[in-house]
Amino acid sequence: xxxQSAIDQLDEADxxxxxxxxxxxxxxxxxxxxxxxxxxxxxxxxxSVHRYGQKLEQKLAAVQASTQAAIxxxxxxPDDSDMRTQAVLSLxxxxxxxxxxxxxxxxxxxxxxxxxLALISQCGKGIASLAQASIGQKKWMLDVRDRVExxxxxxxxxxxxxGLSPKAKATIRKEILGIAK
Numbered sequence: 381x382x383x384q385s386a387i388d389q390l391d392e393a394d395x396x397x398x399x400x401x402x403x404x405x406x407x408x409x410x411x412x413x414x415x416x417x418x419x420x421x422x423x424x425x426x427x428s429v430h431r432y433g434q435k436l437e438q439k440l441a442a443v444q445a446s447t448q449a450a451i452x453x454x455x456x457x458p459d460d461s462d463m464r465t466q467a468v469l470s471l472x473x474x475x476x477x478x479x480x481x482x483x484x485x486x487x488x489x490x491x492x493x494x495x496x497l498a499l500i501s502q503c504g505k506g507i508a509s510l511a512q513a514s515i516g517q518k519k520w521m522l523d524v525r526d527r528v529e530x531x532x533x534x535x536x537x538x539x540x541x542x543g544l545s546p547k548a549k550a551t552i553r554k555e556i557l558g559i560a561k
Contacts, residue, residue: 385428385431385432386422386423386424386425386428387424387428387429387431387432389422390417390422390424394417394420394422398413398417398429398432399436401413401416402429402432402433402436402437403436403440407433407434407436407437410426410427410429410430410433411426413426413429414426414428414429417429446471449471466514466517469510469513469514469517472506472510473507473510473511473514476503476506476507476510477507479503528556531556532553532556535552535553535556536549536552536553539552
């Protein structure tokens, strides 16, 4: 089993202080932070602070990248066809799949088998939830498309009874069906 790091020994308030300090200082000043932690009663080396800071910075960068991707998706797909949800689900599925592959590649290198199994199980549950959400989203899209098709047919019958030209009828149908695409 892997040895617990000195950072893992910090209480919650000191961990939050450390996270904020690292962010505020741009993930530098590790010697000073280690000294401040010593004043708080912890024996943490600058190397431990640096390793923790790098991991935190990577996590924050991943969150920021995901946020930027979601904004870009939202701007690129401003329609009502729920393409944003589909794109976000696809991104999440890719991330979970990549994580699952990384866990498999990690093998038993210092990872507790029970923890590894729990992580793989969590990935599997995440993928199953995303697949279920994707299926629900696709069913919703098909339902909307069917309802729009029924409305188009009903309007077409009304238009035919009203005596509009075939060209006008085709234009109205095209406009109505354009909603579902």
